[in-house]
Amino acid sequence: MFQDLALFPHRDVFDNVAFGLRMIGLPRAEIETRVRESLALVGLGEFVKRDVNLLSGGEQQRVALARSLAPRPRLLMFDEPLGALDRLLREQLIADMRAILKRIGMTALYVTHDQIEAMAIADRLAILHDGRIEQIGAPEELYDRPATEFVVRFLDLGTVIRGRRSDDGRAHTPLGIVDVKSELKLESEALLLIRPEHVRIVQPDESCANVVAGIVTQCLFQRGRYRLTVEVNGVSLHGDVAERKTEGEVIHLCVEAVSL
Numbered sequence: 001m002f003q004d005l006a007l008f009p010h011r012d013v014f015d016n017v018a019f020g021l022r023m024i025g026l027p028r029a030e031i032e033t034r035v036r037e038s039l040a041l042v043g044l045g046e047f048v049k050r051d052v053n054l055l056s057g058g059e060q061q062r063v064a065l066a067r068s069l070a071p072r073p074r075l076l077m078f079d080e081p082l083g084a085l086d087r088l089l090r091e092q093l094i095a096d097m098r099a100i101l102k103r104i105g106m107t108a109l110y111v112t113h114d115q116i117e118a119m120a121i122a123d124r125l126a127i128l129h130d131g132r133i134e135q136i137g138a139p140e141e142l143y144d145r146p147a148t149e150f151v152v153r154f155l156d157l158g159t160v161i162r163g164r165r166s167d168d169g170r171a172h173t174p175l176g177i178v179d180v181k182s183e184l185k186l187e188s189e190a191l192l193l194i195r196p197e198h199v200r201i202v203q204p205d206e207s208c209a210n211v212v213a214g215i216v217t218q219c220l221f222q223r224g225r226y227r228l229t230v231e232v233n234g235v236s237l238h239g240d241v242a243e244r245k246t247e248g249e250v251i252h253l254c255v256e257a258v259s260l
């Protein structure tokens with residue numbers, strides 16, 4: 001299933017879905033049955049004779065999916081199938097597509113550069129970089145235990161900082177000496193991850209293992225919260241907070257770091 005859909009503009013919905021079935025020489029009655037079953041599966045049962053040029057982007061996407069499902073392949077490959085759609089429609093189709101594939105039990109290889117899309121639709125993810133696999137696992141596994149710095153950056157999991165492991169198990173970093181929640185590896189160099197959800201605003205004297213002071217460089221409103229970017233000794237930390245902060249304002253943050 002292609003990003004540009006590759007629907008035939010001179011054929012109606014039925015003929016678009018039936019195309020592959022005719023190519024493999026199925027009887028007319030079998031084609032009729034499979035086309036209607038596939039369209040019903042994607043919620044377009046009433047669109048059999050509709051002109052594809054009159055369909056919305058989301059409806060065209062469903063026709064393309066029905067056409068891919070109709071031959072009942074053992075493996076279905078998706079190449080950036082939702083890349084051309086707006087965000088709201090893409091979110092709706094992600095959920096629908098996963099539900100359809102689960103319902104029919106079909107194996108699918110889904111290629112995308114959209115991290116949210118990949119995490120939402122996949123049972124297992126493979127992160128590739130320069131033609132090599134960085135990590136394979138369930139979405140929850142990659143989120144909780146990213147294997148490399150590239151995985152962290154590609155999935156936008158937070159800020160990676162480098163430091164040196166001290167004898168007491170803490171890390172010397174540009175943020176200062178940092179207590180690390182997970183045990184540091186034995187190597188002298190420490191690679192730490194600070195997630196946005198592990199950053200909160202505190203008072204300077206508030207009890208916290210790691211309190212740092214920084215300057216707000218950006219504050220963006222996102223769905224009822226504010227995504228802050230705070231620079232601390234040349235390191236940009238990100239946090240999601242409930243109240244707006246002014247750019248240039250000095251604030252104190254409590255941060256939680258984990259070892260990669």
